[in-house]
Amino acid sequence: MSSIDDVIKEEIANNKILIYGKGTKSAPQCGFTAETVQFFNKYGHPFEVINCLEDMNKR
Numbered sequence: 726m727s728s729i730d731d732v733i734k735e736e737i738a739n740n741k742i743l744i745y746g747k748g749t750k751s752a753p754q755c756g757f758t759a760e761t762v763q764f765f766n767k768y769g770h771p772f773e774v775i776n777c778l779e780d781m782n783k784r
Contacts (some may be wrong), residue, residue, distance in 0.1 A: 729783070733783070745777050749774055
């Protein structure tokens with residue numbers, strides 16, 4: 726089993742732009758996540774969102 730540090734390092738290594746936020750790309754659950762998703766969508770940058778609410782170790 727991987728440690729949380731290993732999991733996070735792998736997620737970062739696999740995504741040029743990665744957001745640890747509340748919610749998902751399609752359903753942000755806080756203002757900051759929503760604004761950040763809108764920004765990257767507006768400028769067409771590929772990115773991923775990790776929903777930190779789904780994993781207490783990432784909060």
